[in-house]
Amino acid sequence: xxxxxxxxxxxxxxxxxxxxxxxxxxxxxxxxxxxxxxxxxxxxxxxxxxxxxxxxxxxxxxxxxxxxxxxxxxxxxxxxxxxxxxxxxxxxxxxxxxxxxxxxxxxxxxxxxx
Numbered sequence: 001x002x003x004x005x006x007x008x009x010x011x012x013x014x015x016x017x018x019x020x021x022x023x024x025x026x027x028x029x030x031x032x033x034x035x036x037x038x039x040x041x042x043x044x045x046x047x048x049x050x051x052x053x054x055x056x057x058x059x060x061x062x063x064x065x066x067x068x069x070x071x072x073x074x075x076x077x078x079x080x081x082x083x084x085x086x087x088x089x090x091x092x093x094x095x096x097x098x099x100x101x102x103x104x105x106x107x108x109x110x111x112x113x114x
Contacts (some may be wrong), residue, residue: 003113004036004070004082007046007099010055016072022088025086036061039112045108046099048076056099058109065092086101 002049008016016022024034037045042058050056054103069086099107 002096003022004038004061004063005042005060005112006034006036006059007042007050008057008059009053010057010098011061013059013070013096016088017090020090022090024087024111031083034084034088036063036084038082039114041076041081042112043107043109044076047107052101052105054101056107057096058099059096059110060113061088061092062094 008022012025013022019093022034023029028034063082066084066086066088069089070082072080072086073083075081097110099109103106
């Protein structure tokens with residue numbers, strides 16, 4: 001199993017759970033795929049794209065269940081990032097946890113599996 005991660009506003013994820021599918025955040029819809037991060041990339045993604053934002057969730061997904069729609073493509077700094085070219089089925093989600101801010105405004109991550 002390869003775990004990948006999506007940082008998502010709570011309200012957006014709750015709407016996806018009600019709908020039974022996650023089509024992505026506005027940036028995902030614009031780019032044509034759902035942006036994910038690996039365990040090694042998640043903290044930098046939070047700092048770069050979600051700095052200071054609260055009420056976020058960290059969604060852990062079993063990447064091995066996503067099939068050919070999941071592609072690892074060159075992105076920030078030449079690193080390979082997971083991109084999903086399909087809606088995400090909540091059944092492929094391993095867990096969802098809050099991503100709170102510490103007193104300095106940085107996100108506090110739970111332990112992440114690769």
